[in-house]
Amino acid sequence: MNGGFVNAGFRELIVDGVLLAPILAYAIATLAIVLALRPLLHRLRFRRYVANAPLAELCLYVSIFGLLTLFA
Amino acid sequence: MTTAAPGRPAGLADRFAPPTLASWAFALRVWLAMVLALYAAFWLELRSPASAALTTAILAVPARGQGLEKAVYRILATAAGVVAALSITAAFTQTEVLLLGAFAAWTGLCAYGAKLFDGNRAYAAALGAITVAFVAVQEIDTPGGVFDAGLARGAAIVVGILAVAFVNDVLAAPDYYPSVLAKLRELHGRVAAYARSAARGDRPDPVATAGLFAAITALRPEVSALATESSSGDARSAAARTAMVGLVFELCAARGLAILAAAVPAARRERVLAEVERGSSENGVAVSRAAGSGLAAAGYAWMATRVLERDLRTTEALDALACGESPKRMLKAPLYRSHRIALSSGVTSALQFALAALVLGLLGWPASDLCLTFVAIMLALASIAPDPRGFARIALLSAPLSCLLAGIIEFVILDGVSEFPQLALALAPVVIGLALAMTARSPALVAIARFSLIFTVALLGPSNPESYDPESFLVGCLFLFLAVALVFLGQYLVPPLDGRGRLDILLAEAHRDLRKPRRGGDVRLAREEVAFRDAMRMGQVAAAAGAGAEDRARVAEALGCLDQAAALRRAEDAWATPPAGVPAALADAARSALARRDAAAITAVARALDDAGSCVAADAAAAFATLVVAAATIVPNPAAAGREIAP
Numbered sequence: 001m002n003g004g005f006v007n008a009g010f011r012e013l014i015v016d017g018v019l020l021a022p023i024l025a026y027a028i029a030t031l032a033i034v035l036a037l038r039p040l041l042h043r044l045r046f047r048r049y050v051a052n053a054p055l056a057e058l059c060l061y062v063s064i065f066g067l068l069t070l071f072a
Numbered sequence: 073m074t075t076a077a078p079g080r081p082a083g084l085a086d087r088f089a090p091p092t093l094a095s096w097a098f099a100l101r102v103w104l105a106m107v108l109a110l111y112a113a114f115w116l117e118l119r120s121p122a123s124a125a126l127t128t129a130i131l132a133v134p135a136r137g138q139g140l141e142k143a144v145y146r147i148l149a150t151a152a153g154v155v156a157a158l159s160i161t162a163a164f165t166q167t168e169v170l171l172l173g174a175f176a177a178w179t180g181l182c183a184y185g186a187k188l189f190d191g192n193r194a195y196a197a198a199l200g201a202i203t204v205a206f207v208a209v210q211e212i213d214t215p216g217g218v219f220d221a222g223l224a225r226g227a228a229i230v231v232g233i234l235a236v237a238f239v240n241d242v243l244a245a246p247d248y249y250p251s252v253l254a255k256l257r258e259l260h261g262r263v264a265a266y267a268r269s270a271a272r273g274d275r276p277d278p279v280a281t282a283g284l285f286a287a288i289t290a291l292r293p294e295v296s297a298l299a300t301e302s303s304s305g306d307a308r309s310a311a312a313r314t315a316m317v318g319l320v321f322e323l324c325a326a327r328g329l330a331i332l333a334a335a336v337p338a339a340r341r342e343r344v345l346a347e348v349e350r351g352s353s354e355n356g357v358a359v360s361r362a363a364g365s366g367l368a369a370a371g372y373a374w375m376a377t378r379v380l381e382r383d384l385r386t387t388e389a390l391d392a393l394a395c396g397e398s399p400k401r402m403l404k405a406p407l408y409r410s411h412r413i414a415l416s417s418g419v420t421s422a423l424q425f426a427l428a429a430l431v432l433g434l435l436g437w438p439a440s441d442l443c444l445t446f447v448a449i450m451l452a453l454a455s456i457a458p459d460p461r462g463f464a465r466i467a468l469l470s471a472p473l474s475c476l477l478a479g480i481i482e483f484v485i486l487d488g489v490s491e492f493p494q495l496a497l498a499l500a501p502v503v504i505g506l507a508l509a510m511t512a513r514s515p516a517l518v519a520i521a522r523f524s525l526i527f528t529v530a531l532l533g534p535s536n537p538e539s540y541d542p543e544s545f546l547v548g549c550l551f552l553f554l555a556v557a558l559v560f561l562g563q564y565l566v567p568p569l570d571g572r573g574r575l576d577i578l579l580a581e582a583h584r585d586l587r588k589p590r591r592g593g594d595v596r597l598a599r600e601e602v603a604f605r606d607a608m609r610m611g612q613v614a615a616a617a618g619a620g621a622e623d624r625a626r627v628a629e630a631l632g633c634l635d636q637a638a639a640l641r642r643a644e645d646a647w648a649t650p651p652a653g654v655p656a657a658l659a660d661a662a663r664s665a666l667a668r669r670d671a672a673a674i675t676a677v678a679r680a681l682d683d684a685g686s687c688v689a690a691d692a693a694a695a696f697a698t699l700v701v702a703a704a705t706i707v708p709n710p711a712a713a714g715r716e717i718a719p
Contacts, residue, residue: 027230041303047396053302054136058241 099507109235119224127232137248137301145196153203154222180422187414191293205448270330286611315389371697408608424562446555474527
């Protein structure tokens with residue numbers, strides 16, 4: 001019935017009784033993960049293996065965000 | 073011999089040169105980001121889509137790194153501002169006068185914070201006041217809507233930031249570090265030329281020297297912006313910071329070298345410099361041979377070698393910046409902040425806001441909260457402007473231009489249109505034109521274009537659906553003009569601290585720091601880092617000084633304080649562990665003379681050291697050199713010395 005898609009139950013972000021959109025929690029979590037990965041990318045000399053490093057990092061952000069939204 | 077400031081003044085042809093391809097690319101990116109932000113805001117049905125467009129206008133900078141750091145601080149400052157707005161509204165909403173007083177106090181606090189920081193941190197402090205203006209002041213008649221307004225503004229700002237980041241990444245906006253690297257290399261060349269000149273005994277013009285310190289320390293906010301640019305951003309930022317601090321230290325050492333050069337005959341100086349610059353593996357022996365006997369020449373040789381070493385370390389840091397590597401030794405660049413100047417700015421802003429609120433209260437016009445919002449925004453922006461009065465003049469020029477452009481877009485080009493593609497096309501000429509103007513070389517034109525872009529978007533206030541109400545548009549324009557007039561009037565009724573006042577405070581603080589022993593924080597900092605903080609103060613002195621003879625004398629006086637502080641630190645560190653072979657009594661006398669800042673006693677110790685023997689070991693030469701430089705920089709009447717030195 002759902003076309004084979006994973007039925008992801010979105011967790012709501014509740015701050016002191018105030019409901020905030022779940023997308024905000026995923027976006028902040030993704031940002032934290034990407035920032036934590038930055039030193040690792042620097043050590044691996046990530047910029048030398050891609051043509052446009054900022055665009056590649058943006059793609060990484062979008063990928064992690066999608067994974068968090070689907071499976072978190 | 074004076075050293076003139078390098079570079080010719082920019083003529084008309086330079087200031088109004090046709091835009092380059094890079095400028096066109098930047099202008100196109102600004103327009104695309106604005107269109108994308110508006111589209112996303114309309115699709116998400118955000119309450120204030122204009123804030124998303126305004127965010128793209130504010131984050132419109134040519135390079136990625138600058139925009140990203142500003143975006144981070146924009147989010148943090150918005151969150152802090154929303155919390156402040158909620159707190160102030162909750163506490164004072166029942167009392168009109170106290171509520172306005174609280175807004176005035178918050179505006180003053182943000183202006184105080186803006187003067188304590190630099191770059192995007194100062195912008196974040198100012199944004200705290202702007203956020204309260206948008207969220208709380210505009211909801212002054214409906215306090216229950218403050219929370220929703222805060223959330224709406226936060227959401228719109230996030231959408232705007234994402235749009236700018238996406239467009240910059242997809243369209244390959246240039247990195248910022250090549251620009252910073254080019255500026256640092258150019259400054260490195262200037263400092264090296266200064267050092268070569270000082271090594272030959274030339275004493276460059278104090279105002280030109282102060283300008284060089286100011287040019288180096290002005291890069292501090294740009295260097296910090298490198299950290300957010302990419303995965304190697306932290307390494308590049310550390311390398312740039314180390315190079316910047318190294319340049320300041322090299323400049324201070326070069327000034328000490330000029331003092332020592334006066335005591336060495338020209339022929340011997342040239343031999344020493346030739347050996348130092350040759351930099352052979354046997355350099356130490358060759359340099360000592362060239363210096364010959366006598367501690368004066370040995371001290372000169374020691375200092376020249378130190379200047380060259382510092383120059384080489386700076387070159388290594390610049391190479392690390394170019395390669396995206398961390399420097400071998402990381403240095404911090406502490407910020408110099410004058411709490412007195414910041415407090416004066418805060419009090420002035422609070423009083424100007426209170427004055428504007430009083431005038432608007434007496435006028436009793438409806439919807440004048442919009443005018444008060446504009447006043448708060450302009451006071452916040454003025455607090456981060458180098459010249460608040462100059463900012464008021466720029467606002468006076470930008471306001472009518474913005475009203476004209478917004479009116480043409482809304483009522484001539486669009487005139488009732490409700491489709492998004494037409495809105496995007498209607499925005500294109502104005503946004504691209506103003507963004508192109510922002511890449512001009514004329515600072516005044518850049519400032520006018522930037523503020524015109526921001527005010528135009530604010531007045532246009534794109535929404536879905538658009539109201540096309542000429543009455544509300546005219547009221548908005550009227551209140552913008554009134555706000556500019558109130559801010560302009562406030563600058564004269566409650567004038568901010570002028571350049572002379574800032575000079576007085578900075579000089580007083582420089583003398584106060586000289587009299588005090590090294591404090592806890594200074595002990596933890598390296599000598600280079602403390603020198604950088606003093607150089608930051610020197611940069612602020614250079615910015616506050618005018619062209620008159622008295623101001624030039626005060627710049628020379630401030631430079632004398634910087635020289636003395638650097639020389640005393642160098643000498644105290646050299647004599648903390650006395651050189652081998654120096655009698656203990658002489659070492660005690662040196663430390664005591666340095667602690668008392670007694671030039672005659674320091675000179676006597678140096679003379680005794682020279683007379684004691686023919687020892688020219690490196691550490692004895694270093695100790696002698698530091699004493700000679702320290703004695704030369706301590707003057708009994710710095711103000712008189714400043715007037716003598718400055719032409």
